[in-house]
Amino acid sequence: MIEPTEAANTFHAIVEERRTIRAFLPDPVPQEVLDRCLDSALRAASSSNLQPWEFVIIKNPEIRKQANAICFNQRGPETAPMLIAVVAHRETWKRHCRFILDTLKERGILRKSQEQYWGRLMPLIYIQGPFGILGCLKKTISRVVSLFRPMHNMLSLADLRVMTHKSTALGAATFMLALRAEGFDSCPMEGFDPWRAKKLLGLPRGAEVCMFLAVGKRSETGLWWERMLVPRAWAVREI
Template sequence: MLDAPFYAAVESRRTIRDFLPDPVPQEVLDRCLDAARLAPSSSNLQPWEFVIIRDPKARQLANAACLDQLPAKSAPVLLALVTHRDTWRRNRDEILRVFESRGPLRKSHASYYRKIIPLVYMTGPFGILGPLKRLFSRIASLFKPTPNLMSRTDVRVMAHKSTALAAATFMLAMRAEGFDTCPMEGFDPWRAKVLLDLPRGAEVNMFLAVGKRSKQGLWWDRVLMPRAWVVREV
């Protein structure tokens, strides 16, 4: 790999499962959170929320929700990365507000965010419109390229995709700062949701343990699938 700082961070980022107690400076955490906020997201709707678990009682419950995995228990900082599938309307309005504050709204922006976004993301009460939208897209696609007018499940997938990109950006930023992370999908989603008081359309995408690796922190050698399995051309 190129000897550039970005590649050094990519190469040296590993999942760390045992951390030193050394604190993570707030300014480092803030820089990495701000880097994560720059991650790409579907229609720039940024469906994520980083929740820093500071309160000792909440932390204990979060460790338990993470099934008492060692990375959660040993890390000086534990974050929950929450994905929101219902914030698209609020965030769409914010995008329009910011554009308008910068000058006259471009026609293409207005029609994209006012017409296309609701058409794609709106799924109606209890997601009732979803199957109809999906069926319509599937049939239309037989005749011409058609975007997936999403069902509630599709909106959920969209939100998770974008949120995971924010997670990756955060972990690489942390590595660039000389810190380590452990992403965790092994957790109890119902307890996590109650603990963080999440609304119906929100769920934890993953927990992120953050700190400095201990000597025993790296458990497994890196194993990569053969390149030919994961890269191809058509």
């Protein structure tokens, strides 16, 4: 029998304690706590290390009021002292590839393979052409090739959306766990109007709100039901 370490026990307890909270106390989230949680979130894994996320902390009361309405005035955001939009960016890849290549160069460890990966392969994956036509073409060709040999085929605009949202959601998940470790709670939401959210936050092309997070300390009425987990056999399989 392998006993869990103390660190493992602490981690599992935090995972267990993190619940979606739908009513919050008015106590503010201290800036130091927020910063530590963001620092953890920004260390989440991301596809090709492209870190496509942005955490928009909504401080302006007027924007906050409109954001609550965009989230259909759900009880979470209505009562939470803080609301954060976690944004997935599809168009930051170029800047981030450059950053990675420059960093590797500065550290004196830039290899040819890395130059090819972030300098050549990433543009090949991310460039979509007008109306995503190039993306569709790349997708079709790669699908045919994959009939004969393994081939990367996350190449269309829709695939890029999946890729950026996947990584961004990992950042959001890490953030929520960090909040719980600090004694704070969250309510993740995809129940919002995406078009209005994009407009309200002034997001650029290729950016979308992945989810809103209402953040604060749970009130007594904040937890709406006991955890409900589908049978483990539906979720875990060995082959």
